Amino acid sequence: MLYQDRNHQWVYSFEEGNASMKALLGGKGANVAEMTDIGLPVPPGFTITTEACTAYQDYSRQFPEGMWTQVQTALKVVEKQTGKLFGSAENPLLVSVRSGAAVSMPGMMDTVLNLGLNDQTVEGLAALTGNPRFAYDAYRRFITMFANVVMDVKSEKFDRVLSRYKAQTTSGADTDLSVEQLQEIVATYKTVIFSERHGESFPQDPFAQLRMAISAVFESWNTERAVSYRRVHRISDDIGTAVNVQSMVFGNMGWDCGTGVAFTRNPSTGESTLYGEFLLNAQGEDVVAGIRTPKPIAELAADLPTAFTQFQQITKQLESHYQDMQDIEFTIEKGKLYLLQTRTGKRTGAAAVRIAVEMVEEGMIDRKTALMRVNGDQIDQLLHPMIDPSAEIDLLTQGLPASPGAATGRICFTPAEAEKYSEDYRVILVRHETSPDDFNGMLVAQAVLTARGGMTSHAAVVARGMGKPCVVGAEALEIDEEEGFMHVNGVEMRRGDWLTVDGSTGRIIRGKVPTVQPELDDNFQTLMGWADETRRLQVRANADNGHDATVARNYGAEGIGLCRTEHMFFEKERLAIMREMILASTRSEREEALDRLLPIQKNDFKAIFRAMDGLPVTIRLLDPPLHEFLPDAAALHVELVELKLKLQKVKTYKKIDATLKQIYEKEQLMAQVERLHESNPMLGHRGCRLGMVYPEVTMMQARAIVAAACEVQVEGIKVMPEIMIPLVSMATELQAQRAVVKQIADSVIGEYGLQLDYQIGTMIELPRAAITADEIAEHADFFSFGTNDLTQTTFGLSRDDSARFLSHYITHKVMPNDPFRVLDQGGVGKIVQMGVERGRQTKEKLKVGICGEHGGEPSSIDFCHRIGMNYVSCSPFRVPIARLAAAQSALREEK
């Protein structure tokens, strides 16, 4: 057992570590070590490894053997480096204790600052700095934080005390509190703790403080919100967090002090200028928590010019060292700059693309690296709707544009409300400011709006990470959370009212507003070009008409992977003919209706073929059960009851006759609806089963497709039709339907007197089809995996019905993801893979693609790449995501 090995190294000084030791030292620890390595001004300290955290979890929540001794030794080194002593009343060393996992989890883990302060050391600090106000302010902050994080006392208890004292000052700001007031506050805080902890005192021994703080960091790995964050971001529970113990520097020792957060490039737009905020005379937490609204980083040049110049140089050094945009925390203590942390900065989609492309242009990274730097969610953000520029809007106010995109929803004022309302409505979460407790509320909201905080506040950072529109610091908002309303410049908006948030501009708009897709800029086109050069998978789109096909092509689609012919029938006029077809009692009646559908379908296909000149178009034959085209039984039932009631009222024979006729017709229709009713339509008479029983339907569709192809070919367009037979479970079905299609196709081509290549293939969307793909492949020119249906049958899970328990499953970690969004590689994926392998046993070169929703989801695309598919097909708006994901898969494979 590792935890019993007292000689094992549990603690590393910052000098001992480097960036490659992220798994052991956590992200923060490795980065601080790396910064130390390259000679940057970092306050000395050490890191307790992630192994120690894991050992702690395994070892009945006790420190592993030897760890505490190593901590004490490391502390001695820090004492030497700083010339201070931990627990000394004369020259006290204060430290911060921070968590730092290998994967960044902002706001999820707890931090304690100013540790080492007690009734003695605070006096020492006061004497040493000649600033008792600063010392007692630090002490009261420390007590608050320590009590909250380590001793589980709610911070509200302290806030209430603080507010009372602040109210006594002239400005109402904490900087105006007097030393005496701060001393009184500290004394009151200690009694609050004593009372809340039922007789346990705030610990005066700094070593006890340190032990307790380290334990608290370890414990915080398993708080509900940490677990929830890991669930959402798919981070393993087993990796643990490191603990960083670092000597404190103070940004709140006076007006020659300050603290801030900066990005080496603009995380919202990607522009290559230093971007960030700072506060003078403040500790770092003040910036992040958004308690005071900070100043833009550029203004630091005026306030503290020397520090600013040094900072600028260091940021450049850091970016070129890490070859990526950095998110840097810094503190200035009495004019001297310290770097507390640097990490890869989170960024919007637009910023990600621009930074990646510009860094290539600057020669900092190569194209492959650039391609790996942008992820699908970021591309998705780029394709997010923006407010229609021509729309008339009712502007309520303006805030800071913290995360781009526009969204409309109903107002909710608490995360709980948001979670509840979101079951039925799109919601906007409106808060004073957000904290990690708001995480789940933000998750379900369409957008987040806060009254306070800056561009790096919790709300802004988390919303950008989620790719959700977010506006912060909209100070005109006067929120009454309890009563469920807010006033904005004299307008009252209540809980449930519609609101639109424009995260790209910061506008807050009353009601619903139409949105449009944004233009995609040159950087985007450049990156996509690189992706296209890199990827092996082809990317097609799912589109059912000429317009969608054109959109798809503009987004870079290399063909249509799925055209659902039934969508063409749902338009009102066509639906009437479709119903005639279904209600026909003889084959000739049915054929008569089909004859009228034929030219309509043909024209639809011609539009698609024209849009896809030179590219393949896969058209799926009629798929849904026929009753989907008939009216709803319950609605018919109500109409019938109404007609019968009417019959009792009408008086003239003529009207009685007319009503009786209506009743008769409705009853006839009702009888048909009931005859076609299915208990489980998903598993019913649909797909190729329709064409098997009614071959005339297959014939009409084959004729419409091939005739359309012939007619546009005459126009000089290159047509590549691929006719797809859906829901095949047995080779015999495909064999029979293929024969029907082929016979019609060849005869139509003959009628037009042309040469035309076409292919006939099938959807693999049932487990049996995948299992017997070797047999099916004998009759198929191509396979297209319909992973929506395949997920339904493999799991025995109806997409329409599963919402209720699926969310329960995901919340309780029974399932990692919604399998309809992210392909279930462990189950459905195995069946897909089997289908591909068996199909290619029969036909080595068989063309294979996917056309379910998963075709636009990066991890699923990666799977398709790995198992050797030829293409993915997704909705037009996800085509760019798929192009990038496919390139990334190819690059991953290269490694």
Added chain:
Amino acid sequence: MLYQDRNHQWVYSFEEGNASMKALLGGKGANVAEMTDIGLPVPPGFTITTEACTAYQDYSRQFPEGMWTQVQTALKVVEKQTGKLFGSAENPLLVSVRSGAAVSMPGMMDTVLNLGLNDQTVEGLAALTGNPRFAYDAYRRFITMFANVVMDVKSEKFDRVLSRYKAQTTSGADTDLSVEQLQEIVATYKTVIFSERHGESFPQDPFAQLRMAISAVFESWNTERAVSYRRVHRISDDIGTAVNVQSMVFGNMGWDCGTGVAFTRNPSTGESTLYGEFLLNAQGEDVVAGIRTPKPIAELAADLPTAFTQFQQITKQLESHYQDMQDIEFTIEKGKLYLLQTRTGKRTGAAAVRIAVEMVEEGMIDRKTALMRVNGDQIDQLLHPMIDPSAEIDLLTQGLPASPGAATGRICFTPAEAEKYSEDYRVILVRHETSPDDFNGMLVAQAVLTARGGMTSHAAVVARGMGKPCVVGAEALEIDEEEGFMHVNGVEMRRGDWLTVDGSTGRIIRGKVPTVQPELDDNFQTLMGWADETRRLQVRANADNGHDATVARNYGAEGIGLCRTEHMFFEKERLAIMREMILASTRSEREEALDRLLPIQKNDFKAIFRAMDGLPVTIRLLDPPLHEFLPDAAALHVELVELKLKLQKVKTYKKIDATLKQIYEKEQLMAQVERLHESNPMLGHRGCRLGMVYPEVTMMQARAIVAAACEVQVEGIKVMPEIMIPLVSMATELQAQRAVVKQIADSVIGEYGLQLDYQIGTMIELPRAAITADEIAEHADFFSFGTNDLTQTTFGLSRDDSARFLSHYITHKVMPNDPFRVLDQGGVGKIVQMGVERGRQTKEKLKVGICGEHGGEPSSIDFCHRIGMNYVSCSPFRVPIARLAAAQSALREEK
């Protein structure tokens, strides 16, 4: 190409062949050759091989090269053996031409007798036999048959002519027709042919007749009814039929002649006595067609004693030669016995069992052979219902008991009617007599009843083959097929009236009659004992209560493989509590209802455990979606409308109040029903998904099972409960539910202060479960394959909805069988096999069984044996079938 090889041997004389050449010479050909071999009196002849038939089908329906020359050569040999000449007017050789495939297809293939007769040879035959009446009778029979089979002229055309002439005789029988009348008939027949064939004459050249007849046999392989028979009996289309050409002998040359059919043992009871029928002065077809009612074989001793004695000896010789009961056709020509054919006799289930057991006792065969001699359908017949002896019956008449078992249904008079009615009702097919055209009608009928024919008539033979009750020769029936009624001893029964047929006794009973299961005799018990010693698979039963469990145990079940707990909830009183549980709005309300269900379930389980003392009992937790326990939405809708109409009529406030309250309650219920409504309940919130969301349901059931087990253990009963979690798709589900069950089980066992072994396992009934069986097995003590649901999800096929297109599929050979009846080994089976293999990767000794309907179907049981399952579980009445099938699988494996 074989068909171009003129040196290939297409024709074998009877002397050249033997029994082992069945594939090449067909069943009849091989048998006649074998009989010739062992020195029996067989009329000389030769066989054209099945290869020739296949070559004919491949060779644009032409004789393969060299075949016709070989036929002519073989004919010369027969001429030598018989001393007659084919086509000679002086001493004409007449031959029969019969089809004979490798697999017996009674009545499906066509036969031509007396071939070689023409206007000249008929005179020669008359002169030679001194019996012109016989000669012309043979000629008119030949013309009828030849025209019908070879020239496709309907036999009704000739029957009408014959009837007219028969009406002129005194007796009305064909034996009374004069030579002149027969000559006139022949002349008229020839004009009928000339007219029906539009100027083509009946061929006078005997060689032309032979060529045409051979072609016709080849062609008859592809008639609709032959194809249909092969489909039902799962016979390949590719094996072809042989053609047997044999010199004619005549049973109709006078009253010292006769013909008959006999079985070496009674095919209905299995009794070891010669069983059969004969007609004097008749040809074989007269017996089979049931045109005259034949005499029992024993009476032949009086009529033709010498021939009878010889025949008795020969039948003994044949049975011991073939070591099985034989079905023998014979003819006596002028006192001389000829054997025309012998084959393994078809038999009822009871006969199969008795013959197999008695042959072992007689030392003729060993036990293994005996076990292979009986099939599942025959055992099934044994378990067929018989008429309740205590029932009062309204006996209409009595016929011959041709195939055992009793059945009730609505009367249909034509096969078409039967096919149509059988979609909605159980039907009884009532006919004058049946022909191969009735095959499909017989297939859908519950039982068959004919007014004419004997125990070996078409109806009797085919019904026995199908295992359907059949009564023949019920002469009191006066049927008016066209008007759709019959008179039976003064009672009029119309189409659609209920009728009961008792095939075991020959009784025809008016209306519906209750039936009971028969006692199973000693032979059955003996055979089952041998099966139990032989098989490796265990056989369990599916049973949901103590009574069924007892029945199952009496049939030899070795445990319960599936107890469906939800069946316990459908009883009225329990359903009310179940509804309360479902409609509960809080967990505590739900638990309160569950508490009331607990003792009810516990008592049910105790009854089952007592019945299964010492044997394992697998209990499945609640499986169906909850809305199955709620009223139907449509019905509720109607009730609501009625209540609202009522509201308009009631006058007093009190009544208005009461009605409003009712409306409110119904609306509440309706809301719940709608809330729980699912589009695809089969894929919905059911199985373990219920227990995952409502663990209190799992808890209650676990408590009821384990408490019941504890309480009966105290009674001294050995309990082996196996708790089964249904519809698992992911290991995490089983892990979670297992934990819930285990916690409750261990705590209940603790409460009772006992020791109790129990197991927790799962159904594998979703493709994903089979695919990830290695993961699932980690949490399972056993697997039970639910192949009903697995078939649904693997095929994407709802059992409830598939009837319409499944029958289309089977008819059109898209599917060989209903996959819900016979396990689809090529698809679903592969998934099952994968599940077994992967499960045992994790746990080598994992107990695996099957509990779908397939557990009682022999070919599916064989599959379960081959993939190494431990047990099958089926309905109680199929347990003996499963025991036998499992033994046969073990024997097949030995080979």
